[in-house]
Amino acid sequence: MTDTLGVGVIGCGNISTAYFRLAPLFAGMEIRACTDLNMDAARAQAAKFNVDAREIGDLLKSDDIDVVVNLTIPDAHSAVSCQAIQAGKHVYSEKPLALTLRDGVEMQRLAREHGVSVGCAPDTFLGGAHQHARHLIDAGEIGRIVAGTAHVMSHGMEHWHPNPDFFFRVGGGPVLDIGPYYVANLINLIGPIKRVAALSSSATPTRTITSQPRAGDVIPVETPTNVHALLEFEQGATVTLSTSWDVWAHDHGRMELYGTEGSLFVPDPNFFGGDLRMAKRDAGVMPVTGWHHPLSVPNDPHGEGMMANYRTVGLADMVAAIRDGRDARCSIDRTLHALDAMTSILMSGETGQFVDLTTTCSRPEPLDPASASALMR
Ligand SMILES: NC(=O)c1ccc[n+]([C@@H]2O[C@H](COP(=O)([O-])OP(=O)(O)OC[C@H]3O[C@@H](n4cnc5c(N)ncnc54)[C@H](O)[C@@H]3O)[C@@H](O)[C@H]2O)c1
Known part of the structure; x- marks a missing residue:
């Protein structure tokens, strides 16, 4: 494993901009590619944030992607995360992890079977x-x-x-x-x-x-x-x-x-x-x-002023936990x-x-x- 883990984003809608913008604040990871059911959305974010737009199958096969960040809508979370786990990728999902406890437990089982980590927002x-x-x-x-x-x-x-x-x-x-x-x-x-x-x-x-x-x-x-x-x-x-x-x-x-x-x-x-x-x-x-x-520390324009916004710190902590062999928060x-x-x-x-x-x-x-x-x- 290299010191920097490659991140691929699945789901390039509303919240993805925060991930693309804030992930560079943190060490140990780099967003390298993105995808979406709507490839126009993926291409637009890829161009804006200087990453590759790849079809989902290609992203999951990519050797330079270690961690998939799942930013799809809630009822797609479980299927997309399980697909990424089965491709051997670590997963960090937006909330909720799944819609039912049973789907979440199955994801946990699958992650253990494939020897990968799964983490989930929120990280506030x-x-x-x-x-x-x-x-x-x-x-x-x-x-x-x-x-x-x-x-x-x-x-x-x-x-x-x-x-x-x-x-x-x-x-x-x-x-x-x-x-x-x-x-x-x-x-x-x-x-x-x-x-x-x-x-x-x-x-x-x-x-x-x-x-x-x-x-x-x-x-x-x-x-x-x-x-x-x-x-x-x-x-x-x-x-x-x-x-x-x-x-x-x-x-x-x-x-x-x-x-x-x-x-x-x-x-x-x-x-x-x-x-x-x-x-x-x-x-x-x-x-x-x-x-x-x-x-x-306030770092992000919000309404009339600045506020503290460090979304992706949970992802960065999971990446560090994988590297250090410790529990992710x-x-x-x-x-x-x-x-x-x-x-x-x-x-x-x-x-x-x-x-x-x-x-x-x-x-x-x-x-x-x-x-x-x-x-x-
Ligand atoms: N918008 C926010 O401010 C916000 C804040 C915190 C958390 N979230 C969470 O983030 C997630 C995404 O929210 P959003 O507001 O960005 O939604 P959105 O509808 O704007 O974007 C979701 C994107 O996922 C894509 N998508 C859906 N199913 C897919 C699949 N199977 N494979 C690939 N792409 C797929 C859609 O085409 C869309 O571009 C949700 O779980 C939401 O709860 C959103």
Whole structure:
């Protein structure tokens, strides 16, 4: 194996630009080729980012590609990742890993059989803000976490994404689309989950696209868009997770963790940075500053200002883990556990019963400032 692993991207849609733009921040890997069912999309990204456009079969046969990055739509994830594994490639997938736990477990089996690594987004929990939260929790600042709340609620995706259909199909919905950021961070901060319960609904059976170029198209809603869940963690904490695309506005914190010694107010796990606040016993809520982490430095234009965006750090960590023979932080075991939690939430929403998870995992190793720097060029 050479020091630099070659990366091939499958799926050249909306999110691929972030991967092409941000992967060069990290050491040990290089995007060399891309493909898509729509080869015009692949050729356009290839020209823009100076890589090769190859037919999918050719990319999977290419000796200069060690890792496939799967950026296809959710219901294609499992088939595309398994195809890449069978071609002997390591795989890093966008979330969700698969639509069912059974497909995810089969992927894990296949990866073991072929001796390759599989990792999965999200990697935002590796951002400076969330690693700072992890550092404070591990240092005992808020004691043992006993409870928490997380809210990810908005009015959906049809006002910005050019092809929002997949968000409202099975495999989309707020639990599987945005939930992964929250569940991955809860696993990072608290640990594995024991059982879940949920209530679910959808405000409307269809949605009308307001983004271009398909403004006015009416698309069916085939998965719940309003899901309120309870999570019981193996260490005993109980957390409320509210996910919805049927809410115009709300005033809840994104993530709050309540410990025996204080409370921690965690910024949006969909992003790498943000402000962290903490309240100790009998004291008011105060900002927590003085932590310098390379993955909280604003580097990317967003809205009116700059924000920290280090998407692909999970891929870089997996590449380093392959090289060093260690566990990757965005490993398939953790992703499968998160998928188990999310599909169990959806199942509970259908049946009205608590669902015990059948998988578990360890917390990922923290990514302290020095370890994060080591992943960067
Ligand atoms: N758009 C975002 O901001 C965003 C953010 C985070 C994660 N994601 C995740 O990234 C994934 C892709 O999202 P997107 O917004 O880029 O979607 P998209 O629809 O814009 O792009 C998906 C691309 O995959 C291609 N594709 C579909 N099936 C394929 C197959 N079998 N083989 C090869 N190519 C195939 C499509 O032709 C399309 O070009 C999703 O899983 C999504 O959840 C997206």
